[in-house]
Amino acid sequence: MQRFCSRNNLLLANLGTRGILRNVTAATSSETYLKISDNQKNVEPESYVVPFAKARIGNFFQEKPSLGNHYREDHALQSYLKRHIPSDIFTSKVEPDLHKFGQRVTSEIVDLGQQCDTELPYVEHFDPWGQRIDRLVTCPAWNKLHDISAEEGIISIAYNREIKEYSRLHQMAKVYLFASFSGLYSCPIAMTDGAAKIVENLTTEYPWLKERAFGHLTSRQPGQFWTSGQWMTERKGGSDVANGTETIAIPQDDGSFRLHGYKWFSSATDADITFTLARVVGKDGQTTKGTRGLSLFYVEVHNVDGSLNNIQIQKLKNKLGTKQVPTAELLLDGTVAHKVSDEGRGVASISSMLTLSRIHNALASASSMRRMVNTARDYSTRRSAFGNVLKSYPLHIQTLARLEVEVRGALLLTLEAARLLGREDVGIATEHEQMLLRLLTPLAKLYTAKQAMSVVSEGLESFGGQGYIEDTGLPGLLRDSQVLPIWEGTTNVLSLDVLRALMKTNGGVLKVWHDNIIYRIESAGQHQELSHAAEKVTKCASSVVDFAKTHSDVLDNAARDFAYSLSRTFIGALLVQHAVEAGSDPTDIYAAQRWCEKDLTPVITNQNRRHFSSESTDLDFQLLFKNYHDRSRL
The missing domain is CATH 1.20.140 (Butyryl-CoA Dehydrogenase, subunit A; domain 3)
Incomplete structure (x- = not known):
């Protein structure tokens, strides 16, 4: 026979010894039925309660936050672009692309970025037979983000210049939408942008360089798209490259150079090319100290057969955050390179790269803030406390609104720098605009990076304990933001x-x-x-x-x-x-x-x-x- 027990009855301690559970089914949320075999008929119904796992841990599970179209939900971004891009161009080219990309960010790219955060890069130093190979392994999601970056034209938009001076603003808007969801693939994108700018600037003096690299750096075809590293920092390093660079460049008979040195912090080690600084060894065997001794070199990371170009990956850096980006200590031991600046003009030649990477840094800061505030805003509609959802409490909304003001300020400052850069790209920036861009670039980088740390930390607090749980993906935003005040100065x-x-x-x-x-x-x-x-x-x-x-x-x-x-x-x-x-x-x-x-x-x-x-x-x-x-x- 069957006996039924109310879910509210207490389970006696001798349940395991006196009863044999034959079948357990759940009927409704208000009533649960326990089926007991006939030989248990001497046990009173009041002795039982449903021992479901769900009953033991409770029925409530917090609904997770979600995001809509990342472009459509950003009022400040939309209104700024409408102000500065002619309406026919904005309506026909820019807005449709950003709308489509904004949806892709929160429907596809966010998941890829999360995979990159859990499937970290690693190095296989030796093959099974003991030969050193230093093979860098990145996850499939990282490689997919490479392809998406090409397909979406995150680099090419700025250099094809289909909409002239507004191309840069269009590109930077996509970078802003992309950065905080990209699993840090925005880092190699920043360096690739800087490399493309260097190559473009060197077209007249080094036409072979544009023919060799520019098409790859700006390609929309994933199989043709190259990314670039930026290998400047050495052991003494940091921002003082003038006194910290020890790498030497030995001239070869064919006009190339062989680099020997140790790069202590080399982000995007999986890049196809890189630009780096080194000191040319003169005929007397000596090098010049200080800034005057530094020249800029172009390096292709791999040989034709896929092996490294006389580069040894000593180790991947164990960083606080940005673990998704393969950052390594590299030994350059006869690396083939080509000098692409006048001797002693290396620092001056990378100025355009620094401008771009600092603007990208500011965009990443604004992007991190925007993602955190938007996520916290959505969460406030789903999380209840003390009888009401969080959005019902004025104090909570006041806190998030203060963060929103910070996001808008950071975004406008960074987009203004991007707008001026777009005018400089096509040669129409006035002298005053060029001077203003020179000032705004370091200002945007330094100030938004500090804002990001404050806003992301405060935003994390709005999730309570869930903000401290790795599986939510939220703590990673805080860890990854800490690099923003450090990188590029x-x-x-x-x-x-x-x-x-x-x-x-x-x-x-x-x-x-x-x-x-x-x-x-x-x-x-x-x-x-x-x-x-x-x-x-x-x-x-x-x-x-x-x-x-x-x-x-x-x-x-x-x-x-x-x-x-x-x-x-x-x-x-x-x-x-x-x-x-x-x-x-x-x-x-x-x-x-x-x-x-x-x-x-x-x-x-x-x-x-x-x-x-x-x-x-x-x-x-x-x-x-x-x-x-x-x-x-x-």
């Missing part, structure tokens, strides 16, 4: 680069910055809701210029706060102008107002606090080194 290094831009132009670049802000603010002069924000931006811009003129003696010490002040004030101008010219959307106005409520000029604030005085400098040192164990080094 730390915050302090780039702050000093900003000062170099000022010195090389005798302050001209600062005047261009100020005049550009005034021009943007004038468009909002009669807008009542933005008048206070516009007035504050104007005042802050003048204050920063006055500081640079009257406190030039402390600029080195104030460089970081000075760079932040330049960035925040310029972003304020961009947001105010955008709010007016994009149609006075209430959310755009609100974003501009909220941005301009912050301290736009920390350099003025901290100068008033005497943070840059010699007394403060001494106290900073004492504060840090008090009780330091090795007094002999002070």
Whole structure:
């Protein structure tokens, strides 16, 4: 016979010894039935409850967040592009492509990126017979992302220039959509973009280089598409390549060179080509020290038979994040290379590569922020706490809205740099636009990278404990974001680069910055809701210029706060102008107002606090080194 037990009954401890479970079925969520064999008829029904696994662990499972079309859900991106790209071009070419790609990002690319995060690259150093092969193995998803990058024209759009100056802006919009979902394939894309720019710039002097490499670097055919590395950093390395580069280049009779050196941090080791710096060995067997001794070299990573070009992969780096990118320590032991700069002009020749990689870095920062905020926004509609979904709590929405303001500011700053680069690409940028691009490039990189760390961390907190669980994919966003303030120059290094831009132009670049802000603010002069924000931006811009003129003696010490002040004030101008010219959307106005409520000029604030005085400098040192164990080094 069958006996039925309510799911609410208690299970006695002797269930396992007195009953034999023959069949278990679930009927409804409110009633569960336990079928017991006839020989158990002496057991009272009240002794049983359904021992289903589901009953033991509970019925609730948190619904995971999801994302819609990544382009369609980005108001700031759409409205900026509509403002700056002629409507016929935008409607017929740019928007349809970005709409289609935005859907592909969240329906396909996100899963590939997650696979890259779990199936990490590795090196097979030897074959079964003991021969050294240093075979780098990447996962199928990484290789698929290579193909998608080609198919989508993430490099080629910028160089085919079908829509002229707007091609670069179109390309960078795709990079922004792609970066945070790409499993870090955006890293080799950044270096490939820089390599393509170098090759394009060297067309006249080295026509063979364009014929050999340019078509591959800009191809839309996956089988023809090459990626590039950027092997600059050595053991002494970091940003000080002038004193840190020890690699030597020995001339050969055929005009090529053989490189011998140790590259300590070489990202995208699976690249097809790379550009690197080395010192040419003269006839006297000597090399020139410093920047004057560095020349730029083009290297094809593999020989025709697929073997490495006299390169040994010593090890893959064990990094905090960006583990998906195969970054290695490489021994160059007679690597065949070709010099593609005048001797001693290597650093100058890579300036275009640095510009591009820094803009890509800023795009990755904005992309990481956007993904985190969009995911947290969706989660707020699915997660309930204390009886209501999170979106019902004003404090939670206020927190996310503050992050949204940061994302919009970062995006506008980076897209403005990309727009100016597009004009420079086709030779129509004015002298003032070129100077502004020179300044905005380090500013966008340094400031958005710091924003990314703050926004991604705060966004992670909005998921509670789930934000700390690796399987959600969320912690990886935070780990991977930490590289953004480091790669292509730390915050302090780039702050000093900003000062170099000022010195090389005798302050001209600062005047261009100020005049550009005034021009943007004038468009909002009669807008009542933005008048206070516009007035504050104007005042802050003048204050920063006055500081640079009257406190030039402390600029080195104030460089970081000075760079932040330049960035925040310029972003304020961009947001105010955008709010007016994009149609006075209430959310755009609100974003501009909220941005301009912050301290736009920390350099003025901290100068008033005497943070840059010699007394403060001494106290900073004492504060840090008090009780330091090795007094002999002070």
